[in-house]
């Protein structure tokens with residue numbers, strides 16, 4: 001019941017009034033269906049199979065009227081009424097089916113959009129804590145279960161209405177017999193609750209199995225190169241075999257529940273029908289025609305009873321998926337980046353930094369249960385229209401610092417300020433709008449180069465596109481491609497080299513005309529020639545926009561106005577390149593020394 005109420009609430013919340021209109025139409029169809037059965041009475045009388053002039057049916061006005069008419073006329077009336085009934089019923093049914101599909105697809109799309117929207121507005125912290133494959137599974141597998149569940153729910157409503165109307169007709173025919181059968185039905189339903197509980201449990205298991213499948217498959221394709229080059233095929237095959245066994249067990253358990261419940265229903269219904277017929281004839285002395293009609297009604301009704309039971313089990317299986325999606329939506333909402341609902345990102349104005357972006361006493365750790373902080377008491381200023389470089393060993397906290405500066409992560413302690421004003425929900429998006437960020441592992445959407453560029457600046461002209469490509473030292477290779485800007489670059493731009501991808505993403509970043517450009521080792525895959533070109537381009541931008549660069553190759557930050565050296569989550573040195581180079585005992589001089597030695601070794605070999 002709890003499962004059912006949950007579905008009713010969700011569907012009602014979405015469909016509202018339309019649901020009642022459909023329910024009314026269902027009642028009409030069921031009523032017309034019942035009328036069809038009554039037509040059998042005069043038909044049986046006319047054909048001489050049954051005497052309808054005596055007994056119960058002879059009191060019905062319509063039967064009396066038909067009896068008084070000549071046989072040929074009453075037959076035409078009956079057949080005509082039959083055609084009218086079936087046509088009317090079919091027309092309403094057709095419209096109902098179409099409306100049901102509208103409600104069903106509308107409802108599913110509503111859930112899909114609600115979930116996707118919630119995900120779009122969740123903060124970065126939410127995503128780093130979630131497994132990507134679980135989110136994919138929610139939007140595919142779990143949504144699929146919900147789709148099936150809501151479809152079954154519509155069927156369930158139809159079955160219930162049909163059953164109620166048929167019960168009403170049966171009550172009219174014989175109150176005693178109908179009450180007797182209903183009581184039997186209630187007893188059968190009471191004992192079948194256990195199947196619904198088991199189906200719900202299976203729904204939870206199937207959710208877990210679905211998650212592990214998508215997780216494993218995602219890992220597989222993300223790591224396909226490692227799998228091939230390290231010959232990990234066997235271990236992956238074993239994983240898949242394990243999964244298949246789990247899946248088979250779960251499917252078998254689900255099929256067993258369904259088979260057991262059908263067996264239970266069929267056996268108990270045959271018992272009830274046998275007792276019912278015996279009681280009708282021997283105890284209640286029911287008249288032949290009335291008995292026949294009741295039997296007809298109940299033979300049509302029982303499969304519906306059974307259908308209702310099957311529907312309930314299917315709904316119970318779908319409920320865990322539904323709850324999981326709702327929980328995900330709630331989690332996203334709790335991690336919402338900007339609290340105002342319905343805030344239109346298109347109207348967010350970029351922020352102008354007059355003087356500086358600042359970190360004041362900022363500390364941060366990814367896991368609040370761990371002692372170690374990824375950032376510890378960070379104090380720094382990034383001056384407007386200057387170039388700031390951040391250097392440090394791997395794991396020193398450079399990327400975390402950038403994420404804090406972009407407002408992707410919130411400091412555990414301390415503040416990020418823009419011109420002295422703390423970064424909050426209101427100015428956070430404005431700051432983000434003024435930033436172009438080029439990550440270590442640049443991402444390109446599946447499409448052509450033009451689409452990838454226009455995504456960020458839909459109104460950019462052809463000339464602006466080429467200017468951006470020139471800036472990022474990629475115009476030359478794009479020109480050489482078979483379809484130039486219209487060349488498809490495939491899934492994640494896989495057909496391009498790492499360096500080409502980096503350059504395209506840099507061009508895209510520039511096209512946005514940012515006031516802050518952040519490069520997180522964005523030139524790490526480039527050869528010296530292309531790196532120099534980008535270096536020169538960045539030099540030309542100096543003084544025109546704020547540039548923040550994370551770099552391992554120190555030659556690329558020679559012209560930086562400020563270098564920040566990080567180690568174990570803290571800033572250990574900061575200042576101009578030459579000043580730091582002169583601090584012989586500093587970490588920066590050590591890095592420089594190492595890179596010089598590396599260069600000399602390479603040159604010597």
Ligand SMILES: Nc1ncnc2c1ncn2[C@@H]1O[C@H](COP(=O)(O)OP(=O)(O)OP(=O)(O)O)[C@@H](O)[C@H]1O
Pocket residue numbers: 128366367374392393394395396397398399400401
């Ligand atoms: N999502 C995360 N969850 C938990 N810890 C993390 C996460 N990301 C980074 N860390 C930890 O935070 C610390 C700083 O990581 P960060 O990525 O900022 O270093 P980095 O200097 O950018 O390193 P690299 O140069 O290798 O990219 C590291 O100890 C790292 O293990």
